Amino acid sequence: MPAISAENLTKKFDDFVAVDSISFAIEEGEIFGLLGPNGAGKTTTISMLSTMLRPTAGKATVNGCDILDQEDGVRKSIGIVFQDQSLDEELTAYENMDFHGRLYRIPGEQRKEKIGELLALVGLEDRQHDLVKTYSGGMRRRLEIARGLLHEPKVLFLDEPTLGLDPQTRNHLWEYIERLNREKGITIILTTHYMDEADRLCDRVAIIDHGTIIAMDTSQALKNQIGGDVVIVESPDPDAAADVLNAPWVANIERRDGSVVLSMQDAEHHIPEIVTDLHRHDIAITSLSVHNPTLEDVFLHFTGRSIREETASGMETMRMFHQRRRR
Amino acid sequence: MDIIYTIWLRNIKRYLRSKSRIVGSLGMPLFFMLVLGFGLNSVVQIPDTGQGYFEFIIPGIVAMSVLFTSVFSGIQIIWDKQFGFLKETLVAPVSRLEIMLGQTFGGASTAFIQGLIILVLSLFVGLSLSSAAGFVIAFLFMVLIGIAFTAFGIAIASRMEDLHGFQLIMNFVIFPIFGLSGSLFPISSLPAWVQPLTLLDPLTYGVEGIRYGLTGASQINPVVSFIVLTAFCGLMTVAGAWLFRKMSI
Numbered sequence: 415m416p417a418i419s420a421e422n423l424t425k426k427f428d429d430f431v432a433v434d435s436i437s438f439a440i441e442e443g444e445i446f447g448l449l450g451p452n453g454a455g456k457t458t459t460i461s462m463l464s465t466m467l468r469p470t471a472g473k474a475t476v477n478g479c480d481i482l483d484q485e486d487g488v489r490k491s492i493g494i495v496f497q498d499q500s501l502d503e504e505l506t507a508y509e510n511m512d513f514h515g516r517l518y519r520i521p522g523e524q525r526k527e528k529i530g531e532l533l534a535l536v537g538l539e540d541r542q543h544d545l546v547k548t549y550s551g552g553m554r555r556r557l558e559i560a561r562g563l564l565h566e567p568k569v570l571f572l573d574e575p576t577l578g579l580d581p582q583t584r585n586h587l588w589e590y591i592e593r594l595n596r597e598k599g600i601t602i603i604l605t606t607h608y609m610d611e612a613d614r615l616c617d618r619v620a621i622i623d624h625g626t627i628i629a630m631d632t633s634q635a636l637k638n639q640i641g642g643d644v645v646i647v648e649s650p651d652p653d654a655a656a657d658v659l660n661a662p663w664v665a666n667i668e669r670r671d672g673s674v675v676l677s678m679q680d681a682e683h684h685i686p687e688i689v690t691d692l693h694r695h696d697i698a699i700t701s702l703s704v705h706n707p708t709l710e711d712v713f714l715h716f717t718g719r720s721i722r723e724e725t726a727s728g729m730e731t732m733r734m735f736h737q738r739r740r741r
Numbered sequence: 742m743d744i745i746y747t748i749w750l751r752n753i754k755r756y757l758r759s760k761s762r763i764v765g766s767l768g769m770p771l772f773f774m775l776v777l778g779f780g781l782n783s784v785v786q787i788p789d790t791g792q793g794y795f796e797f798i799i800p801g802i803v804a805m806s807v808l809f810t811s812v813f814s815g816i817q818i819i820w821d822k823q824f825g826f827l828k829e830t831l832v833a834p835v836s837r838l839e840i841m842l843g844q845t846f847g848g849a850s851t852a853f854i855q856g857l858i859i860l861v862l863s864l865f866v867g868l869s870l871s872s873a874a875g876f877v878i879a880f881l882f883m884v885l886i887g888i889a890f891t892a893f894g895i896a897i898a899s900r901m902e903d904l905h906g907f908q909l910i911m912n913f914v915i916f917p918i919f920g921l922s923g924s925l926f927p928i929s930s931l932p933a934w935v936q937p938l939t940l941l942d943p944l945t946y947g948v949e950g951i952r953y954g955l956t957g958a959s960q961i962n963p964v965v966s967f968i969v970l971t972a973f974c975g976l977m978t979v980a981g982a983w984l985f986r987k988m989s990i
Contacts, residue, residue: 464832467989489834500825504755516747517833561829 415478417442417569417601418463422472425458432458434625435472440603440618442568445595447616448605449709455625456605457497460573463603464494477568490518493562497573497605499554503547507538507557510546511564518565525564532560536590552583559590563600570594572604576611588615609709621713628716637707640715641665643681644707647688648673648700658695659688670714672700677707677715744835748843749850752814756851763855766813770806770859774798775866777925787927792956799863800879800952801924804886807856808944811887812915814848815894815981819904841895841985845978848891849884856883860955871957878963879954882970886947889974892981899984922948928960943973 418440425433433455440446448456461467463476465485473480479487501510508529515525533539536556546554555575562570575591576584592615594600606612612619613633620630629636642665649655649672656667656674663684666677678684681704692699756763778795785794821827830840860879864870897910921935922944931939939945946966953959953966 466828466832486834489832492832494832496825496828498825500827500829502751502755502826503824504758505751509751509754513747513751514829514833517744517830517835519743 415442416440417444418446418474418476418603420459420463420472420474423459423462423469423474424471425455425462425467426470431625433462433469436622436625436627437472438620438627438630440601442601443595443599444617445591445602445604445615447612447619448603448622449607449609449612449616449619449713450605450622451607454622456622457573458625459622460494460571460603460605463488464492464571465489490565491568492571493565493567493569494571495555495558495562495573495575497577499558501546501554501558501561504545506543506545507533507549508542510557511561514561514564520565528564532563533557536560552579552586555579555583555587556590559587563594567600569601569603572602574605574607576606576608584611591615609713613709619709621709621716623713623717629712633709636709636712640707640711641677642679642707643677644705644711645676645678645681645684645688646673646701646703646705647676647692648702649692650698650700654695655692655697655699658691658697661687661691666715668715668718675711675714677711744839745843745846748830748840749847752844752847753850756847756854763858766806766810766855767858767862769809770802771862773805773925774802774859774863778802778866792958795867796869796956797927797952798925799860799868800955801922801948802863803856803859803879803883803955804922804924804944804948804951805919806859807852807883807886807947808890808919809915810855811848811852811890812894812897812910814851815844815891815896816898816901816904816907816910817848818844818895818985819898819901819907822898823903837986838982841892841982842978844895845888845891845981848894849887852887852891853880853883856887868955871955875954875957877954879951882947882950882954882966885950885967885970885974886944889943889947889970889977892974892977895981896977896984899981899988918942918944921945923960924948943970946970946973 416439421437422435423433423437424435436459448459450456458467462469463474463481465481465488473482475481476488477491479491481488505513511529511533512525515529520528530539533542536559538553538557538560541553546557549557572591576587579587591602595602604615616633618631619633619636620627622628647655647659652669652672652674656669659674659676660667664676664678668675685702685704688702689699778798782793782795787794787797818827921939921942923939928936928939928945946961946969949959949961950963950966950970953963
């Protein structure tokens with residue numbers, strides 16, 4: 415039985431389709447990533463799976479419970495860390511944990527014990543009796559993760575778990591997440607728009623854009639689809655450069671702004687060839703770079719856009735946010 | 742029950758922790774009590790009962806204090822919504838009714854304490870202690886006002902997007918409810934056309950009930966006050982629970 419399965423899950427806000435008939439299955443013990451720009455439908459998907467939002471169409475189960483008919487069953491089996499903070503700042507860390515434990519009806523002694531254990535796990539036991547408003551962003555995030563684990567969920571939802579955190583804290587959090595998955599066998603579904611995060615943590619990644627899943631596989635397999643290493647040639651005349659470089663050893667060729675992006679096997683050995691070919695046709699090269707493919711390249715390959723450009727234009731997110739709040 | 746207690750407990754903890762809020766919301770009632778009560782005491786005499794004005798408005802000020810605190814506590818769920826905490830509560834395997842009732846009782850409790858503080862303070866500045874039974878009656882009405890108007894606040898908050906509408910609610914709903922309630926003047930001395938409005942205002946019955954308890958005299962039969970206020974309380978709780986259930990985040 416898969417930990418989560420979704421079939422043609424769809425959510426429309428008026429005539430805006432936030433999630434468009436997506437289907438996937440997540441195995442128990444897996445770390446699954448939903449990767450995509452802001453406004454792609456990641457949070458909406460999570461909201462539907464966690465029973466916070468009713469889908470317009472389609473169905474899904476979490477830990478064997480239907481998200482429409484067995485809401486309580488779903489809610490008992492999931493822990494969730496929302497994208498926006500959801501702590502009570504006027505309470506201490508311990509009190510936030512205690513409140514959560516009581517809501518999930520964990521008996522007194524056991525609750526106390528678990529809270530101590532989890533606060534130690536995220537390294538907050540020294541500060542547990544301080545008000546949350548005195549906490550830093552990273553500490554709050556850790557507390558939220560600890561809280562999400564208090565009722566021993568089968569599935570943990572992490573919505574942009576490291577958004578706005580400094581690199582060191584992100585690294586720490588990644589280690590926690592990996593450890594949780596490894597030691598406790600918790601299935602984790604996380605959303606992110608950080609490529610490196612998805613790459614580092616996730617067993618499988620679904621790339622989501624405009625509400626649809628455009629590719630889903632292990633991050634290695636996704637990168638392999640690009641056809642080897644990525645070479646970026648910048649030139650004042652990229653069209654001509656693209657024509658010249660259309661050689662049989664080039665697996666894929668794309669124009670992107672002022673540059674040509676090529677993918678090929680053994681890129682290092684083809685560099686001299688690229689340079690001499692362009693030189694022979696009197697095409698200037700502004701810069702030339704080679705790198706191993708990243709999920710960023712995969713995203714570009716499938717959508718023709720960079721994820722960062724999307725992220726920069728927040729209009730779509732704002733519109734979605736607004737529409738969601740109008741419900 | 743344990744869920745209702747959990748939410749109630751959070752409200753009480755937050756209340757006891759915010760000293761500035763406790764003191765701050767005592768400000769206006771105290772101001773009314775001292776300025777109007779002492780200022781007008783020698784000028785105004787209440788017909789029929791022959792009470793001084795100070796004694797007359799104490800129940801109104803207590804009711805005011807409970808009213809403002811309870812509406813504010815109910816509307817506080819907007820705060821929880823904006824700061825994200827409401828999501829944590831709503832995603833838990835508990836019913837919305839339990840959450841709403843916990844919030845209502847929490848708000849009513851803090852409102853009751855706020856009213857009690859005013860009541861105790863007024864004992865020092867001239868309210869004479871009549872009978873213990875009278876106090877129990879006054880407490881009962883304070884609790885009813887607290888529950889009814891916290892639920893009212895929750896009902897409003899469930900329909901509000903953010904806190905921008907808060908001022909509007911305060912000025913056009915809460916102040917009129919207070920002003921028309923007969924807190925500051927006897928119903929019988931109002932012009933004939935205002936009297937029906939006063940009788941439509943649910944707080945009137947709360948004020949009259951507290952007044953009966955504290956001074957032993959009221960213009961509305963306390964049994965009638967009790968029945969009307971209890972009915973309003975029930976209605977608000979149902980309305981609040983229904984709107985809160987429909988609220989999306």
